[in-house]
Amino acid sequence: MSPRRPASQDLTLEMILQAAQNQFLENDYSHVSMRSIAKELGCSHGALYHHFKNKAELFYAIVEQDFRKLDLLTNQTLLEDGTKKKKLSLIFLRFIQFGLDNQSSYEIMFMYRSEEVNSLAKEVAYLSYKNFADTVGSLCEGHIRIKDIWSTFLSLHGFVSHYCGYPRVDSFADVKEVAEAHVEFLLKIYES
Amino acid sequence: MSPRRPASQDLTLEMILQAAQNQFLENDYSHVSMRSIAKELGCSHGALYHHFKNKAELFYAIVEQDFRKLDLLTNQTLLEDGTKKKKLSLIFLRFIQFGLDNQSSYEIMFMYRSEEVNSLAKEVAYLSYKNFADTVGSLCEGHIRIKDIWSTFLSLHGFVSHYCGYPRVDSFADVKEVAEAHVEFLLKIYES
DNA sequence: AAATAAATTGACCATTGGTTAGTTAATGAT
């Protein structure tokens, strides 16, 4: 009655994600093709479609892990030593750092408009923003409006999305000073 | 000795730009193809390459006009009646409005990384930013640092780039209230 | 009329994401 179970899998989900991840470090979404991944794995590109519905879903699987990493980064900062202002500043700065040290991922997480996986994508992105907003909110205790947290996020996003993929900006280190100035700029609002 | 002069041109530069412009209102850069433009013009897509080096240059020609429109918007606002704060607020708001009412253009102007035309693109974009920064600076008279103007721009850019291409956001009208809140948020910094 | 060269076509190329008929091979039931 029962059909055969899982069975042999020469090509595992992990292997595919790993190969995609590899190429994702060097090239962005549009420059990593299903064929280039298949080539690295030594299989036909059609085989990938047995494991993922389409290209968008494959890359979204990668990106889901990154959302968790980002959340963790924020939550850990909240628990560190230091004044509330210092923590706030670090949360903002680390958001920028995350974005610029994971540019390909950031692009899909917050910039790419997928069409195919948008319902899933938006859900996860929303939860991650909520985590950010709750954390920031808890460090302000009513001194700040919900609207302003959203504006802060958009301002950080503006920084990252501008420098993301910008020539000669390969990592956070390349824009550290400007990033610190931007965070300082945003913190002025939290002082008033 | 001298070869024939300009000659008849069944296909003018203006006609091509107009056709591209038309489709650009409905679809973004990646969804307007050289072939779809040629189809609208009733010519072969190869003909377009006689007038433009490549797709990027064709669209960049459109976008150059938009940079001037944006500059004009800023400069005209400076000359209107009202307090400096009111003018500042209007400049910010109209930047957002421009971005969301010309989403396809905004995408190329400030979001798209072209590779082919980057040297031209960056030059024009820089001049447009300079116009913005000078205008904002003149409304503050030393109360604000150059760094902060850049941060302000990035924050506005964050707003636009987030809502640009977002589902159900077809124009500025769809996000007017949030935009006003964002501008108000930014203005707090100018008060301190 | 001939020569010239701008303007345009249309066939072609490589690449892309995606589909699918057909094959291979592992498993469960007999």
Next chain:
DNA sequence: ATCATTAACTAACCAATGGTCAATTTATTT
């Protein structure tokens, strides 16, 4: 052990893309 089932995979195929180019048309200068 055999057979049926089905997951896993291949390879050929499709339509669309940006781009190139030899060949052709067409207008203009001489």
